[in-house]
Amino acid sequence: MADDGKLHRREFLTVSGRIAAACALGGLATRVLMKGGDNSDFDKPGTRYAWRINPDNCVFCGQCATACVRRPSAVKCVNDQKKCSLCVVCYGHVKDQYVDSKKINTAPKVCPNNAVLRKDLTGGIDGPHTYTIDQSRCVGCAECASRCSEHGSQSMFLIIRPDLCLNCNECEIAKNCPAEAVERVPIAPEDDFLGEYGMNHGPTQNGM
Amino acid sequence: MFYIERLIPICPAVVSRFPRPEFESGHNIPSTSVPAPPGAGVHVFDLSLLLLALTLAAFIALKWRSRRLMALLSVCSLAYFGFVRHGCLCSVGALQNVSLALCDSAAPMPWYVFAYFAAPLVFALFFGRVFCGGVCPLGMIQDVVAAKPLRVPSWIERVLGLAPYLYLGLAVLFAATGTAFIICRFDPFVGFFRFSGPPWMILAGALVLLAGIFVARPYCRYICPYGVLLRWASSVSWRHLTIAPSHEDGKDGGGCVVCALCADSCSFGAIRKPVSARWEEGRKRGIRKLARTLLLAPLIVVVFGFAGYLASGPLAGCDRRVAREMVLSHMALDSHADTAISAEIQAEAEWVRWKFRVGATAVGVFFGLAVAGTLVSLSVKPKGDIFEPDKMKCLSCVRCVDYCPIHKRSS
Structure with missing residues (x-):
């Protein structure tokens, strides 16, 4: 002082x-x-954002199942019903595509957790069947999506479930993804996020 | 090598392989939908909890002056922000989102992330680092294990204390160029909060915690990049925790009777002792020393700036766009074919390289300034005739207050 x-x-x-x-x-x-800048709501700052898999880039390497910080992974496979061809024998469902129609339900499955569910739509064993993926069993290993994409109608693909995703600042899957398919996208407040996940990729069915 | 796979285009099937059956019965095809993400509500709730915790911490540090309450608050913060919310969002990591949003206008920047970044700084401007004292889950997990803190020699303290400046510079550089969020990537504790993570992350976290038994809160003192900003904010804070309660005349810590009971109470070496008369004697020498340091400072800044410029090449190699271009140009060289890399990829890599050249030089200059600042602070005469917390280093944990006899008498 x-x-x-x-x-x-x-x-x-x-x-x-x-x-x-x-x-x-x-x-x-x-x-x-x-x-400010852009007029589009999409780029406006202040919107929320989420990690997503760009299905056009995805190479079905299986990293999504193991790289995610969540166990089981926040990545799940979905089957787009609008694109699915409702085949009798599904590449994403059974391993052997030459299997007898009657034995499909007991034949070895592609999914290690038996998450691909097959349902007879008409009652005939050679009629259309729907395929859905049990989200509680799916671990996001991409086995089914890989086969469906390679041989089938490309209706199965992987998504990061926004309700399961922790929205980490640095996504472990994005870090490990060999194809740079995981990206962070802003979602506008009015976007309900339904149908956000590239439902329009791949071949589209006539009239659907 | 990863980048090669990416270049193989996924052949688009022009026509569908298996035409789907036509339904005449009017079968309704269900549509596939994706569940909506949780709304912003949870973040607003978290933010209000953060503000509440900060307010409580400020009250505990400045008004109630109780270590027990602060410990209770820190356990609650650790449980909620750490284990319930899995350590994300956190103010430390939000620093990178702000850096990215500054440089890339298309980057997502929700307002609550900015609020997460700014709130602890605003509180530090008013009340000191109360965020470190009772809220930050990264600090609290170390606080729990700090059982046998040893005294760190002051020269080690000063040298290691420079590391956060470098980490902050690199974190901002990597975030601003859109390369990576290194604070999140090398966060040692988030693996514990989530009960999962790569083995090296758990191992690093365990090592830091193990070191934390003997060196109290090593991450906060020698690594945390956000701590640098908090240090600056706290150094000019309006009010700050005092060891002795305020005197009647209103001066902070004016009640100190220089009994030295608190001298060794701080696990973080953040208590400044009263300045002895020795300094007055050596005033002339001190001035000469200061002048020498100030003359040396520009040289230090230039050297570190140049080092940053030299490091920009390897640093840019961490960026995926640059790495891709490098892999492609190697492939083009090996094959001797004229598989020219697309101009777009090359231009993007060059743009990133330019950003790294400028950014890494700036980081070098910044670190040089930090080094010079540390040297200058060594030759500036310290002030004060009482025991008081060093506003920059003090984490406002309120431990020292219990050692003050005046505190005991008044309560």
Whole structure:
């Protein structure tokens, strides 16, 4: 307390530092949050975002099942019913596509967890069958989607379930994905997220 | 090598292989939908909890001055922000989202992420690092294990204390260029919070915790990049935790009777001792030393800036766009064919390289400034005639308060 001048100087420096810090934070906030530019709602800052798999890039490597921080993975396979050809023998369902129609239900399955469910639609063993994927059993290993995509009608594909995804800042799957198929996309507030996941990729059925 | 696979185009089937059956019976084909993500509500809830915890921590540190309450708050914070919310969002990592949003206008930047980043800094501006003291789950998990903290020699403390500046610079550089979020990637504790993670992450976390038994909160003191910002904010804070309760005249810590009972109470070496008269004697020498350091400072900054510029090449190699271009150009060289890399890929890689050249030089200059600043602070005369917390280093954990006899008398 002996020299008042020094104390005052330090105090002045502290106050100016405080004001500068407050200005810096305020400036950062306006810069980051108020950035306008595009008219499209999609790019507007302040929207929520989610990780998703771009089905056009996906190579079905199986990393999704193991890389995710969640056990089981937040990645699940889905079968797009609008694209599925309702085949009697499904590549994503049974391993041997030459299997007898009567023995399909007991034949070895592609899915290690038997998550691909086959249901007879008409009652005839050679009629159309629907295929759905039991989300509680699916671990996202992409075995079925890989075969469906390679040989079948490309109706099965992987999604990151937004309701299961922890939305990590650094997605472990994105880090391990060999095809850069996992990306973070903004979702606009009005987007209900239904049908967001590239349902329109691959061949489309006539009239559907 | 990963990038090669990506280049093989997935042959689009022009016509469907198996035409689906035509339904005459009017069978309704179900549509496949994706479940909606949880709304922003959970984040708003988390944010309000964060603000509540920060307010409580500020009250505990400045008003109630109770270690027991602070410990209770930190256990609650660890349980909720750590184990319930899996350590994400966190203010430390949000720093990268802000850096990315600054440089890339298309990057997603929800307002609550910015609030996560800004709230602890605003509180630090007003009340000191109360976020570190009772809220941050990364700090709290170390606080729990700090059983036998040893005193770190001051020169080691100063040298290691420079590491956060480098980490902050690199984290901002990598985030701003869109390369990676390294704070999240090398977060040692998030594996514990989630009960899963790559083995090296668990191992690193275990090692840091093991070190944390003897060196209290090593991550916070020698690694945490967000701590640098908090240090700056706290150094000019409006109010701050004091060891002795405030005197009647209103001066913070004015009640200190220099009994030195608190001198060794701080596990983080954040208590400043009263300055002895020795400094007055050596004033002339001190001024000469300061002048020397100030003359040396520009040289240090230039050297580190140049080192940053030299490091920009290898650093840019971490970026996937640059790595892809490098793999492709190697392939083109090996095959001797004119498989020219597309101009787009090349231009993108060149753009990223340019950003790294500028950014890494800036990081070098920044680190040089930090080194120079540390040297200057060594030659500046410390002030103060009482025991008080070093506002920059103090984590506002309120441990020291219990050692103050004045505190005991008044309560």
